[in-house]
Amino acid sequence: MSAPLVLAIPSKGRLQEESRAVFSRAGLEIVQTGNARSYRGTLTGFDDVEIAFLSAPEIAREIGAGAVHAGITGRDQVEESLTDWERRADFTLPLGFGRCDVVVAVPQAWIDVETMEDLDDVAAAFRPNHGRRLTVATKYINLTRRFFAGHGIADYRIVESLGATEGAPATGAADLIVDITTTGATLRDNGLKILGDGLILRSEAHFVTGLVAEWEPGQKLALRAVLKELGVAPAARGKLLSRLE
Amino acid sequence: MNAAMTFGPLRALLSDAGYSFVEPPILHDARIFVELAGEDLRRRLYLTNASDGAELALRPDYTIPVCLAHLANGAANRRADYAYLGPVFRQRGGEVGEFLQAGVESLGRGDRAAADADTLALAIRATEALGLSDLRIRIGDQALFIATLDALGLDGPWRRRLARTFGDTERLKALIGRATNGAKHEGKPDRRAALRQARDLLEASGLATIGSRTAGEIADRVVEKAALAIGIGPRARKVLERFLAIEGTPTQAIRKLRSLSEKEGLDISAAIDRFEKRAEALAKRGIKLSTLSFAADFGRRLDYYTGFVFEIHDAARTDGRQVVGGGRYDRLLAMIGHGKAIPAVGFAIWLDRIGSGQ
Numbered sequence: 018m019s020a021p022l023v024l025a026i027p028s029k030g031r032l033q034e035e036s037r038a039v040f041s042r043a044g045l046e047i048v049q050t051g052n053a054r055s056y057r058g059t060l061t062g063f064d065d066v067e068i069a070f071l072s073a074p075e076i077a078r079e080i081g082a083g084a085v086h087a088g089i090t091g092r093d094q095v096e097e098s099l100t101d102w103e104r105r106a107d108f109t110l111p112l113g114f115g116r117c118d119v120v121v122a123v124p125q126a127w128i129d130v131e132t133m134e135d136l137d138d139v140a141a142a143f144r145p146n147h148g149r150r151l152t153v154a155t156k157y158i159n160l161t162r163r164f165f166a167g168h169g170i171a172d173y174r175i176v177e178s179l180g181a182t183e184g185a186p187a188t189g190a191a192d193l194i195v196d197i198t199t200t201g202a203t204l205r206d207n208g209l210k211i212l213g214d215g216l217i218l219r220s221e222a223h224f225v226t227g228l229v230a231e232w233e234p235g236q237k238l239a240l241r242a243v244l245k246e247l248g249v250a251p252a253a254r255g256k257l258l259s260r261l262e
Numbered sequence: 263m264n265a266a267m268t269f270g271p272l273r274a275l276l277s278d279a280g281y282s283f284v285e286p287p288i289l290h291d292a293r294i295f296v297e298l299a300g301e302d303l304r305r306r307l308y309l310t311n312a313s314d315g316a317e318l319a320l321r322p323d324y325t326i327p328v329c330l331a332h333l334a335n336g337a338a339n340r341r342a343d344y345a346y347l348g349p350v351f352r353q354r355g356g357e358v359g360e361f362l363q364a365g366v367e368s369l370g371r372g373d374r375a376a377a378d379a380d381t382l383a384l385a386i387r388a389t390e391a392l393g394l395s396d397l398r399i400r401i402g403d404q405a406l407f408i409a410t411l412d413a414l415g416l417d418g419p420w421r422r423r424l425a426r427t428f429g430d431t432e433r434l435k436a437l438i439g440r441a442t443n444g445a446k447h448e449g450k451p452d453r454r455a456a457l458r459q460a461r462d463l464l465e466a467s468g469l470a471t472i473g474s475r476t477a478g479e480i481a482d483r484v485v486e487k488a489a490l491a492i493g494i495g496p497r498a499r500k501v502l503e504r505f506l507a508i509e510g511t512p513t514q515a516i517r518k519l520r521s522l523s524e525k526e527g528l529d530i531s532a533a534i535d536r537f538e539k540r541a542e543a544l545a546k547r548g549i550k551l552s553t554l555s556f557a558a559d560f561g562r563r564l565d566y567y568t569g570f571v572f573e574i575h576d577a578a579r580t581d582g583r584q585v586v587g588g589g590r591y592d593r594l595l596a597m598i599g600h601g602k603a604i605p606a607v608g609f610a611i612w613l614d615r616i617g618s619g620q
Contacts, residue, residue: 126463127475128456129483138419138483139475141426147473150297162305169433171300171563187467192474208467 021067022239025079025088028056028070032222035114036089043246065239074098080227081105086236087227091115093197093220097157107226107257110249115222117197119157121164121215122204124186124193132213133168136193140172143192150174154182154191157217161195164217183207232261269347269613271391272364279384281345281366286327288349292319298326298597299564306352308359320351323610325594328367333599341370358614364388365588367608369595375536377607378570378590379543385586385609386549389574392616394585396577399553401512402560404428405569406519409533410505414498418489424502429561431506438502444493456484501526508558512541515556540570566594570607576615585615
């Protein structure tokens with residue numbers, strides 16, 4: 018038998034449940050091989066598919082590195098982890114879960130700041146007044162850099178955040194944040210507000226196909242069959258397959 | 263390649279011109295580069311961590327390390343002429359991250375026109391010593407743009423936005439368009455009400471204000487924002503657009519600038535005089551002015567650059583990248599040392615772009 022198609026699925030939590038449900042609805046089951054802690058699995062009815070359980074950020078990186086053929090992960094993870102994601106990944110199918118917005122949020126007390134242009138004014142004046150640059154806490158370093166550069170904002174510094182980003186302005190770890198939100202409630206509870214034009218990315222979980230993996234003919238056939246079960250239209254499948262090496 | 267064994271003629275040229283070779287450390291506290299050049303530089307830094315967690319960076323250029331060494335070794339405003347040749351480190355997708363740069367930094371010279379001219383003349387001789395002959399030299403002068411903003415009587419937030427966008431012409435033109443009629447703004451600014459509101463919100467949300475924006479700062483900007491409603495007006499727009507379109511040899515540029523100044527009743531003659539004095543100094547050093555192309559919109563978007571800037575291109579290179587970049591950065595030493603502005607001018611040669619990529 019030729020090498021299997023490697024499909025990466027989130028290894029835990031809601032994302033894994035929802036991912037399993039996507040396949041269940043299509044009549045397919047993901048079965049963990051060995052014990053419940055195993056990081057490998059199979060897809061019922063597909064002998065030529067291997068499931069790899071990874072964290073959502075790992076899935077994005079492994080797709081970018083060509084180490085897995087496809088997977089389920091958030092658009093935010095892909096655009097953040099892969100600076101040239103257009104070349105490396107195809108957002109084949111939006112899955113309707115894991116919805117979140119990546120946004121720029123500042124303290125509500127900044128009543129003078131409503132837009133990115135206001136923020137640019139504040140950033141430019143900050144260093145002369147405070148002797149340091151304005152700081153932005155985020156785990157979305159690349160998305161932040163791209164978005165701020167797109168608005169011509171240069172006078173700031175990113176403070177990498179590893180969790181509870183929304184608390185950074187309260188603890189003094191940073192002046193503002195870039196983070197994900199679904200309803201905005203957590204941001205409001207932390208005394209923050211989203212800038213009017215501060216939406217960086219509207220994200221949801223996708224079936225993502227890797228464009229840089231090595232694709233053997235059998236793996237392409239397996240991908241085509243899986244996508245058919247998931248309801249991807251024939252024309253879209255054909256177009257995607259033509260992009261794979 | 264062993265830097266010490268090569269580039270003999272270049273080293274001799276810079277030494278003979280009175281510059282002392284220095285070799286500052288390769289490893290630095292990363293914060294200094296990010297604080298001075300901004301987040302955009304950080305993605306190009308090679309970063310590592312000390313065991314105590316401090317973030318360290320390999321030097322991405324020599325200018326900041328040379329200036330740090332200068333400040334560490336004596337009075338900031340003393341005269342010093344430094345030269346360097348060695349490796350710098352930048353992430354640049356697809357290209358080697360370690361590459362050689364050579365250059366000079368001339369600090370503390372009050373005769374700015376002569377220092378500018380000496381620096382460009384030396385840069386040209388340096389490229390010739392490296393075997394380049396067909397050069398394209400671009401020059402610019404941010405001081406002319408600032409003088410134009412002054413002469414138009416612009417102040418407040420629009421002026422600051424225009425000043426800091428200089429060097430990014432596309433964005434600057436769009437900004438001038440937006441600034442012409444001003445921004446929509448409702449209600450009258452009430453500083454006391456704004457101060458109260460900001461203070462209450464800071465308190466309610468328990469935000470740390472130590473080191474961050476204070477209620478007073480926020481209230482000041484609420485008042486200032488109201489000034490955005492008053493645009494710069496159609497005349498300023500016309501003058502700025504005409505100014506930014508000026509290009510040509512220094513001689514042509516001076517004529518066009520004087521003509522703009524007369525027709526528009528714009529008092530920028532002091533800045534033009536300084537530009538002319540520099541051009542004369544360049545001619546005195548044997549540089550044919552007809553070989554220089556001035557563009558009024560050419561500047562560098564780093565806030566420590568203050569005036570004269572130049573780029574030397576090798577006509578044989580097809581990628582459009584400069585082989586030498588230089589200019590005046592009178593604000594840098596003040597920004598590092600929190601002191602007063604100190605005259606500083608220099609250039610860097612991208613040695614990896616000499617004789618390659620053609």
